[in-house]
Amino acid sequence: MNTLVESCLTALTLIIGFDNQLLAVILLSLKISLAAVCLASLLGFPIGALVAVGRFPGRRFATVLLNALIGLPAVVVGLFVYLMLSRSGPLGELGLLFTPTAMVIAQTVLITPLLAALARQVIEDAWREYQEQLISLGASRPRAALTLMWDTRFSLATVVMVGFGRAVAEVGTVMIVGGNIAGVTRVMTTTIALETSKGELPLAMALGIVLVAVVFLMNGMAYVTREWSMRRYG
Amino acid sequence: MSENLFPLVMEGVSFHHNGQTIVDNMTLCLDGATRTIILGANGAGKSVTMRVLHGLIAPTSGRITWGGQVARPLSASNKQAMVFQKPVMLRTSALRNVTYALKLAGVPNLERLARARQAMVRVGLGHLESRAARVLSGGEQQRLALARAWALNPRVLFLDEPTASLDPTATREIEEIIAEIAAAGTKIVMTTHSLGQAQRLADEIVFLHRGRVVEQTPATEFFQKPRSPEAAAFIKGELPWI
Amino acid sequence: MDLKNRRARLRTFVLSLCCALTLNPFSSQADEKFINLASTTSTEQSGLFGHLLPLFEKRAGIKVRVVAVGTGQALDQGRRGDADVVLVHDKVAEEKFIAEGWGVERLEVMYNDFVLIGPKENTAKVAGGKDIAVALQKMASAQTAFVSRGDKSGTHAAELRLWKVAGVDLDKAKGPWYRDTGSGMGPALNTAASMNAYILSDRGTWLSFKNRRDLKVVVEGDTRLFNQYGVMLVNPAKHPHVKKELGQQFIDWLVSAEGQKAIADYKIDGQQLFFPNANNANAATTTPTTNPAKK
Numbered sequence: 017m018n019t020l021v022e023s024c025l026t027a028l029t030l031i032i033g034f035d036n037q038l039l040a041v042i043l044l045s046l047k048i049s050l051a052a053v054c055l056a057s058l059l060g061f062p063i064g065a066l067v068a069v070g071r072f073p074g075r076r077f078a079t080v081l082l083n084a085l086i087g088l089p090a091v092v093v094g095l096f097v098y099l100m101l102s103r104s105g106p107l108g109e110l111g112l113l114f115t116p117t118a119m120v121i122a123q124t125v126l127i128t129p130l131l132a133a134l135a136r137q138v139i140e141d142a143w144r145e146y147q148e149q150l151i152s153l154g155a156s157r158p159r160a161a162l163t164l165m166w167d168t169r170f171s172l173a174t175v176v177m178v179g180f181g182r183a184v185a186e187v188g189t190v191m192i193v194g195g196n197i198a199g200v201t202r203v204m205t206t207t208i209a210l211e212t213s214k215g216e217l218p219l220a221m222a223l224g225i226v227l228v229a230v231v232f233l234m235n236g237m238a239y240v241t242r243e244w245s246m247r248r249y250g
Numbered sequence: 251m252s253e254n255l256f257p258l259v260m261e262g263v264s265f266h267h268n269g270q271t272i273v274d275n276m277t278l279c280l281d282g283a284t285r286t287i288i289l290g291a292n293g294a295g296k297s298v299t300m301r302v303l304h305g306l307i308a309p310t311s312g313r314i315t316w317g318g319q320v321a322r323p324l325s326a327s328n329k330q331a332m333v334f335q336k337p338v339m340l341r342t343s344a345l346r347n348v349t350y351a352l353k354l355a356g357v358p359n360l361e362r363l364a365r366a367r368q369a370m371v372r373v374g375l376g377h378l379e380s381r382a383a384r385v386l387s388g389g390e391q392q393r394l395a396l397a398r399a400w401a402l403n404p405r406v407l408f409l410d411e412p413t414a415s416l417d418p419t420a421t422r423e424i425e426e427i428i429a430e431i432a433a434a435g436t437k438i439v440m441t442t443h444s445l446g447q448a449q450r451l452a453d454e455i456v457f458l459h460r461g462r463v464v465e466q467t468p469a470t471e472f473f474q475k476p477r478s479p480e481a482a483a484f485i486k487g488e489l490p491w492i
Numbered sequence: 493m494d495l496k497n498r499r500a501r502l503r504t505f506v507l508s509l510c511c512a513l514t515l516n517p518f519s520s521q522a523d524e525k526f527i528n529l530a531s532t533t534s535t536e537q538s539g540l541f542g543h544l545l546p547l548f549e550k551r552a553g554i555k556v557r558v559v560a561v562g563t564g565q566a567l568d569q570g571r572r573g574d575a576d577v578v579l580v581h582d583k584v585a586e587e588k589f590i591a592e593g594w595g596v597e598r599l600e601v602m603y604n605d606f607v608l609i610g611p612k613e614n615t616a617k618v619a620g621g622k623d624i625a626v627a628l629q630k631m632a633s634a635q636t637a638f639v640s641r642g643d644k645s646g647t648h649a650a651e652l653r654l655w656k657v658a659g660v661d662l663d664k665a666k667g668p669w670y671r672d673t674g675s676g677m678g679p680a681l682n683t684a685a686s687m688n689a690y691i692l693s694d695r696g697t698w699l700s701f702k703n704r705r706d707l708k709v710v711v712e713g714d715t716r717l718f719n720q721y722g723v724m725l726v727n728p729a730k731h732p733h734v735k736k737e738l739g740q741q742f743i744d745w746l747v748s749a750e751g752q753k754a755i756a757d758y759k760i761d762g763q764q765l766f767f768p769n770a771n772n773a774n775a776a777t778t779t780p781t782t783n784p785a786k787k
Contacts, residue, residue, distance in 0.1 A: 103573030103731060111733070113574050114528060114559055148306055149338035153351050154326030163350070167341050195528075195559035198542075213678025214537050215685075215703030249341045250384030 023221030030222055031229075038223075042230060045203040048116055049184040052123035053131075056183075057176055060128040064135030065161035069143050082136055085129030094189035097122040101193065114195040119203070122189040127179040134175040139164045170242050170249075177238045181231055204230075254317040255329065255405055256282035256437070258303065263312030265298055265461075272298045273309070274461035282405070285438040287448045287469070290458035291484060296441040297410055299458065303439065304332050304408045326355040331399035332408040335415060337391040339383035344375060347383045348398045355402055369401035370394070373427050389420025396427050400436075407431060409440040413447065425451060445485065449473060457481045526555040527738045530567075530575035532646055533676045535721075536560035538604075538696025538765055543758045548745055554738050562676065564644035570594055570724070573731030576739040579723045579746075581646040586722045595724035601746050602755050602766040603720045606650060607698060608711035609681070610690040618690075624714040628658035635669040637689035641680050642672035650719060651692045657716060681707075694719060699760040721766075723747075747771065 030038050067078045099105050101113040101121070112118045142164050150160045165172065187205040194201035196210060204227045211220035258280040265273040273295045280286055280303075288296050301307040303314065305324040314321040322328065339347050348366035357365065370376050373393040378386065383394060392412060399407055409428065413421040428451060432438045442448055448455065452469040459480040467477060476482045535541065536558060545556045559569065563580040570578040571594050578595065580586060581603075589595045608627055610618065616636040618627040631638060632655075641648040655662050662670070671689065673680050677697045684691040685705040693701075698709070711717075723743050728736045745751045752768035759765070 103733065104571075108573070114557065146338055148301075148332075148334060151306060151324055152304065152330075152332040153354050154324060154328065155354055156325075159354070163340070169341075195557070195561075197557045197559060200557055210537075213533070213676055213682070214697075215678060215682060215701040217703055249382045 019217055019221065022218040023225060026218050027222035027225040031226060038226070040199070041202060041204055041207055042226065044116065044201075045184055045205070045227075046230070048119050048190070048203060049123060049180055051120045052127065052183045053176055053180045055120070055124045056128040056131050056179055057172075059124070060131035060179075061135045061165055061172060062161065063128075064132040064137075065139045065165050066158065067132075068136045068139040069147075069160050069164065070157050079136065082129055082133040086133050088126065088129060089188075090126055090186055091188035091192070093126045094122055094192035097125060097189070098192045113193065114197060114201060116194070116201055118193040119190045119201060122193045123183045123186060126186065126189055127183050130182060131175055131179045134178065135165075135172060138168050138171045138175065142168050170245050173238055173242055177235050180234065184227070184231060256280070256317055258282075258406070259315045260299075260303065261313050261315065263302060263309040263314070265295075265302060265307065266310045272461055273302065275312070276461065276463055278456065278463050278466070280437070280439065282437050284453035285432050285451055286440070286454050286456055287452035288439070288441045288456045288458060289445075289448060289484070293460075294458040295461040296458055300332075300408055300410050300439065300441055304330060306332070329403075329405040330408065331402050331404040331406075332410070333392070333395045333399055333412050335411040337388075337395040339386075339391055339394065341384060342382070343380050344383045344386065344394050345370065345379040347394060348401050351398045352401055365401045366397075369397040372400065372430070373397040374423070387420075389416050389423060392416060392420070392424055393427065396424065396431070400427075400431055404436055406437045406439060409438070411441055411443060414443060421447070445473075457484070459484075524555055525553060525738060526557050527576040527735050527742060528574065529556050529558050529577045529579060529742070530565075530569040531558055531560055531579040532563050532566060532581065533560045533678070534645070534647060534694045534697045535579065535581075537678055537700060538694070539700055539760065540696065540755070540758055540766060544751075544754055547754050548742060548751070551745065551750070552741050554741060556742060562643045563646035563649070567594075570726045573726065573734065575726060576735045577723060577725055577742055579721060581719050581721045582649050583720055583722060585646075585649070586724060589724065594727055594730060596727050598722045598724050599743060599747055599770060601721045601723050601770055602752075602768045603718050604766045605695050605712065606647065606692050606717040606719055607695050607709045608690065608717075609684065609693050609698060609707050610710040611688040612706045612708055613688075614710065616690065619710040621711050622713050624654055624711055624717055625658040627711045628655060628660060631690060632658075632660045632665045635667060637669050637671065637687055639671045639673055639680050639684040639687065639689045639691040641677065642674045643676065645676070646719070647677060647692065647694060654692070654716065695763075696760070696765040699763060699765065720769075 064082070067075060067082065097118065098113065100107050101110070101118050102108055103111075103113070112121070139161070143160070146160070146164065146167075150163065155163065185205065187209055190201070190203060191206050191209065194203070194206065196202050196206040202210075204223060208220045208223045208227070211223065260276055260278040263273055263276045264271065276299065288299060290296050298307060302309050305314070305321055305328065340350060345366055348369055349362045352362040352365060367376070367379070370379060373396055375390060375393055375397060378390065383391065386394065412428070413424050416424065425447065428438060428440070438451075440451070449469065455465065455467055455469050455472040456463060457465040457472070457478070457480070464478045465472065465476065465481050472481065473485065476485060531541070537560075541558050545558070549555055559575065561569070563582045563585060566575070566578055566580050567585055567589050569575040570589065578589070579601065586595075586598050590598050608618070608624060610616065616627070616631045616634050618630050621627050640651060652662070671683070671687070673683050675683070677693060678701065680691060681693060681697070681701050682703055683689075685703055685707055688706055690710070723746055725736060725739045725743055726734045728734045747770035752770055755766050755768045756764060
């Protein structure tokens with residue numbers, strides 16, 4: 017119990033004190049995960065939408081595959097991206113290993129299936145309502161996918177938040193491809209892992225509290241925006 | 251490409267689903283002028299027939315021809331439109347729902363806006379252009395659906411029980427609009443549960459029973475002197491005082 | 493149409509946001525000079541790099557990016573070309589690295605020592621001893637709880653060597669008392685602290701470790717506990733992209749008088765952790781002067 021109380025107090029002191037290092041680490045975490053979630057949405061939403069409304073052989077297999085990939089172990093993704101980006105790997109020429117870009121790539125690979133699978137579900141539900149009307153109006157399948165992606169934007173915003181939450185809470189992937197280099201690729205989660213392994217448990221816990229608070233704040237903002245939009249558009 | 255879309259013919263069309271025969275070797279011929287209303291008891295196959303005619307459903311056997319030519323797959327160029335029992339609107343403004351349909355039809359930008367506005371005024375929704383479509387009342391949404399269909403300038407308009415969920419006032423408004431659309435030259439093919447509505451709107455009645463066309467008669471004749479026992483029973487069941 | 497415009501604008505905005513976010517962290521590092529140093533978690537967690545590297549950066553204007561992993565993994569990074577310089581503490585593995593052609597030259601830099609950590613209650617009756625072999629024999633026969641890192645690290649390799657030196661056949665003697673955790677030094681210490689077990693740790697990590705609970709140093713000072721560090725430049729012949737000039741500058745500085753002094757100056761609670769011994773033939777036999785005031 018003492019550790020928890022101490023952690024909460026440390027967390028407050030850190031936040032109020034605007035510790036520069038902490039701020040830099042938080043900002044880097046946010047930058048990386050926001051970039052990853054943007055890229056993952058751009059990739060995943062169209063895939064999910066096309067699988068939802070499309071008619072092609074193997075559509076059901078694609079659905080099952082997407083759902084299965086949600087459970088992709090983060091550390092496996094990390095290892096895979098590491099081997100890809102390593103100098104001895106196929107993309108080694110790019111020299112991306114141990115940079116924030118590598119972390120963005122790894123997180124994107126991790127959450128794209130998640131966003132695609134959830135988007136597929138959201139859009140499939142909408143498709144059931146819209147299908148006849150859209151086909152009657154002469155919309156092609158890709159066109160319908162695009163229309164539904166826009167129409168379900170509020171549900172998709174929630175999906176984005178889920179993806180962001182998963183990305184920013186991630187440790188294994190970013191540790192392997194980022195290297196947890198001080199001042200360069202050290203983010204909130206890897207700092208927490210580091211401090212824990214140093215035995216600095218109250219500090220680690222405090223950072224954990226800060227991380228949860230940041231994610232909570234972002235979700236809150238998304239929720240408010242969504243509620244307002246729903247009331248506006250129905 | 252023949253501009254002559256009619257007659258619209260169903261040749262030996264059957265539709266089976268889940269082991270049930272919903273449309274049974276149906277043959278039907280519709281011209282381009284009259285207002286056709288399809289009647290029948292529940293389960294007679296009205297909805298499926300409509301959708302096969304429109305091209306939403308592919309028949310299990312048989313085919314549809316327009317003016318002698320086999321029906322093409324549904325696209326925006328087919329000059330048809332359909333209004334469903336429950337209006338389906340996108341999460342955007344009323345006007346944009348109409349312009350969306352026009353965009354799909356390939357209408358250029360400036361013309362879209364003008365036609366959409368005009369259609370909305372004609373159905374009496376001119377003042378609700380920027381309102382979110384999904385917050386409109388049921389009657390308003392259905393009028394919007396009609397505006398959307400009308401703006402496309404279709405040659406044929408299919409309507410599947412368009413007033414089933416509406417109150418009498420809204421129903422009257424919808425019926426007036428349908429009559430206007432017909433008067434402007436669009437062929438109407440509609441289903442309804444209400445014999446009163448059928449009497450008000452129809453030029454000819456197509457009566458279905460168990461997936462087959464039992465009668466295709468001018469409306470006045472149908473109600474006063476139905477030619478088939480099934481039709482007679484149907485009318486008596488619905489309008490016992492006739 | 494407005495909707496199309498709005499959607500197009502939104503898409504452009506999102507794309508530019510993504511580009512900004514992804515490229516921004518990238519561009520600020522494109523102009524600075526840096527090398528990738530693969531080293532071990534124990535060295536990083538002792539805080540040495542935090543002390544040493546800013547001094548080098550000021551001297552040479554080169555940033556040293558440390559990726560701290562286990563010794564095995566650090567050497568592997570060198571083999572893959574993902575590091576420019578490798579600094580680890582496993583002489584046998586390092587010499588193999590050079591022999592296989594992955595490194596240019598092995599230079600000795602410094603040494604630190606391991607300490608045997610154990611519970612205050614002295615369950616194995618080894619406290620205060622100066623002989624690590626005797627202590628390990630006692631522990632094996634008493635079967636007291638012992639936490640091993642089990643992760644191919646330099647510390648793990650040293651631990652296995654010491655069991656051999658003590659004449660204990662680990663494969664035979666192993667039992668539930670020997671806890672192979674497969675983890676880094678810090679996590680292993682955490683585990684030992686919560687189990688009240690014995691554990692072999694490097695002094696640096698121990699001194700910075702905050703979660704000690706009932707653990708303390710029970711055996712130290714045995715020369716067999718000394719831990720030699722070697723630094724190697726990854727061979728540019730095998731990996732042409734290796735930053736050989738910058739890397740060499742770092743190595744030269746480490747073994748220079750200035751670098752060696754910087755290493756010696758690093759202290760925790762007044763205790764020196766690392767003992768510079770570059771170009772020193774008698775490296776591993778010099779006894780470190782330990783401060784009697786220790787926990």
